[in-house]
Amino acid sequence: MPDTSEFPPGHARRRTTGPDWWRQAAVYQIYPRSFADANGDGVGDLRGALSRVEYLGTLGVDAVWLSPFYPSQLNDGGYDVDDYRDIDPVIGTLDDFDALVEALHERGIKVIVDIVPNHSSDRHEWFQEALEAGRGSDARDRYIFREGRGEGGELPPTDWLALFGGPAWTRVDDGQWYLHLFTSHQPDWNWDREDVREDFLRTLRFWGDRGVDGFRVDVAMGMAKDLSEPLPPWSQIAPGLAILKGSIFDDPFAEGAHPLFDRDEVHDIYAGWREVFDRYDPPLFGVAEAWVRPHRRVRYASPEGLGQAFNFDLLTAPWNAKAVRSIVQHNLDLAAQSGSSSTWVFSNHDVVRHATRLALPEGADPRRIPPLESAAVALGLQRATAATMLSFALPGSAYLYQGEELGLPEVTELPAEHWQDPMARLDDGIAITRDGCRVPLPWTSDGPSFGFGDHAPHLPQPEWFGSLSAHDQSTDAASTLSLYRSALQLRRQLQCEETAVWLDLGGDVLAFSRANGWTSITNFGTPPVALPPGRVLLSSLPLTPEGLLPGNSTVWLDASTTIR
Ligand code: GLC
Numbered sequence: 001m002p003d004t005s006e007f008p009p010g011h012a013r014r015r016t017t018g019p020d021w022w023r024q025a026a027v028y029q030i031y032p033r034s035f036a037d038a039n040g041d042g043v044g045d046l047r048g049a050l051s052r053v054e055y056l057g058t059l060g061v062d063a064v065w066l067s068p069f070y071p072s073q074l075n076d077g078g079y080d081v082d083d084y085r086d087i088d089p090v091i092g093t094l095d096d097f098d099a100l101v102e103a104l105h106e107r108g109i110k111v112i113v114d115i116v117p118n119h120s121s122d123r124h125e126w127f128q129e130a131l132e133a134g135r136g137s138d139a140r141d142r143y144i145f146r147e148g149r150g151e152g153g154e155l156p157p158t159d160w161l162a163l164f165g166g167p168a169w170t171r172v173d174d175g176q177w178y179l180h181l182f183t184s185h186q187p188d189w190n191w192d193r194e195d196v197r198e199d200f201l202r203t204l205r206f207w208g209d210r211g212v213d214g215f216r217v218d219v220a221m222g223m224a225k226d227l228s229e230p231l232p233p234w235s236q237i238a239p240g241l242a243i244l245k246g247s248i249f250d251d252p253f254a255e256g257a258h259p260l261f262d263r264d265e266v267h268d269i270y271a272g273w274r275e276v277f278d279r280y281d282p283p284l285f286g287v288a289e290a291w292v293r294p295h296r297r298v299r300y301a302s303p304e305g306l307g308q309a310f311n312f313d314l315l316t317a318p319w320n321a322k323a324v325r326s327i328v329q330h331n332l333d334l335a336a337q338s339g340s341s342s343t344w345v346f347s348n349h350d351v352v353r354h355a356t357r358l359a360l361p362e363g364a365d366p367r368r369i370p371p372l373e374s375a376a377v378a379l380g381l382q383r384a385t386a387a388t389m390l391s392f393a394l395p396g397s398a399y400l401y402q403g404e405e406l407g408l409p410e411v412t413e414l415p416a417e418h419w420q421d422p423m424a425r426l427d428d429g430i431a432i433t434r435d436g437c438r439v440p441l442p443w444t445s446d447g448p449s450f451g452f453g454d455h456a457p458h459l460p461q462p463e464w465f466g467s468l469s470a471h472d473q474s475t476d477a478a479s480t481l482s483l484y485r486s487a488l489q490l491r492r493q494l495q496c497e498e499t500a501v502w503l504d505l506g507g508d509v510l511a512f513s514r515a516n517g518w519t520s521i522t523n524f525g526t527p528p529v530a531l532p533p534g535r536v537l538l539s540s541l542p543l544t545p546e547g548l549l550p551g552n553s554t555v556w557l558d559a560s561t562t563i564r
Contacts, residue, residue, distance in 0.1 A: 037453025060488030118222030342396035393520035407480030517560025534559030
């Protein structure tokens with residue numbers, strides 16, 4: 001267990017209050033339908049989350065980000081929103097929401113909600129109105145409707161593909177087609193419309209008035225579109241979108257001029273949002289999910305914009321000190337340019353959990369998980385906790401995903417008949433689905449759903465899930481949960497100004513010190529390495545009997561007396 005008693009008292013500064021609380025926060029993402037189920041229907045709910053506020057407080061997170069809880073037919077895990085200002089009855093009520101916010105705030109935990117502005121669901125009142133009102137109507141203009149090609153308009157307006165596969169246009173009864181960049185149940189909004197803009201401002205105020213502290217902005221690089229005729233073919237559009245798949249090809253469009261994504265005009269929308277944010281005290285903030293070239297994140301993260309942007313670079317980082325250092329340095333530089341702080345993400349509801357990803361051989365496709373030997377599973381967890389501790393020590397915000405504090409690996413054995421993800425598919429016999437990181441959490445080691453609720457959960461848990469339960473881990477000082485708790489508690493006490501100085505310790509080692517001497521050292525290699533002087537505060541694996549740092553682990557030192 002860490003001993004912080006001797007750390008100089010001046011270091012015990014909390015950054016969770018005041019207008020800048022978010023700059024170095026540890027933010028815990030809750031995927032509500034899979035977190036905790038209070039009413040026993042197999043689906044997580046807000047009352048369930050309320051019953052776990054104590055757990056979150058003990059864990060030591062500064063904020064909670066709630067993935068969508070809005071009424072939804074769940075064609076895309078809730079990112080298909082029927083009504084932006086209500087709660088899905090399966091998840092709870094607005095009263096439940098208020099109770100959750102109040103309880104979190106009482107524990108000093110801020111609340112961030114997900115907002116999905118690129119598209120609604122096809123059950124949204126305005127989309128239903130658009131269908132009824134017919135072609136050429138004002139109601140239809142709130143979305144993106146076009147006539148088809150071919151003699152009878154039987155061909156879609158363009159050959160564009162949706163990001164989840166299939167055509168990006170769907171035909172309605174009267175023959176017109178509407179654009180959807182994701183599933184056909186997620187029609188894209190027309191952000192040229194003043195009433196669409198106004199309605200989103202109203203939504204921001206609605207949640208702001210209910211006490212939320214910020215927003216996670218879904219597909220933040222969408223919304224502004226140039227759909228002037230002639231519309232370009234998919235072959236021209238696709239290269240600029242390749243970044244969504246983790247690669248960048250030569251994009252024929254100039255920066256900021258791609259017809260669908262990351263257009264410069266999107267920032268006019270965020271300037272309007274900022275006006276709303278700044279009317280609150282402290283101001284609200286937003287974190288952009290913007291899949292754009294790294295240097296383009298700067299504008300989304302600026303104080304005139306949303307305030308912060310995710311950097312997903314560590315999701316594809318190879319396991320070596322050099323690569324991680326260059327990603328970290330680059331992002332610290334970008335954060336400095338934007339006037340924001342950096343973000344660090346290893347897991348979320350869209351990617352394979354990092355305990356599993358980091359078990360894969362170098363160069364392997366991170367979405368395709370072959371059956372793993374138990375030695376690889378153990379290695380993955382060692383690397384995951386080492387990576388997490390590294391990110392906790394960096395200047396900026398750490399975004400955690402529910403269950404990673406239990407060391408949960410990806411569930412790869414979900415039977416296909418249970419898949420919910422619209423992207424789910426078999427590729428050469430290997431399941432590719434985001435459902436494997438969305439399986440309901442194991443709270444206890446037994447019971448019908450390992451303490452998630454008292455009914456079979458909406459996504460089946462594997463038998464071994466109970467062995468990773470929060471309950472058992474909370475009393476085991478050597479568990480992943482205990483490590484997270486210690487690390488988060490220390491992180492809060494040690495947090496200081498947003499700078500870091502690299503230390504060169506040779507080998508496959510990444511080491512840096514914060515201004516107060518808080519030093520983090522990660523051994524990416526296998527042979528144990530010697531440590532510089534300093535008192536050990538916490539390590540992700542026990543040091544060797546000789547006091548060396550084992551491979552695939554991170555240690556934090558108090559080097560305040562030796563580094564200065
Ligand atoms: C974001 C969400 C993802 C969703 C997509 C479409 O990327 O994180 O879960 O499928 O947007 O809304």
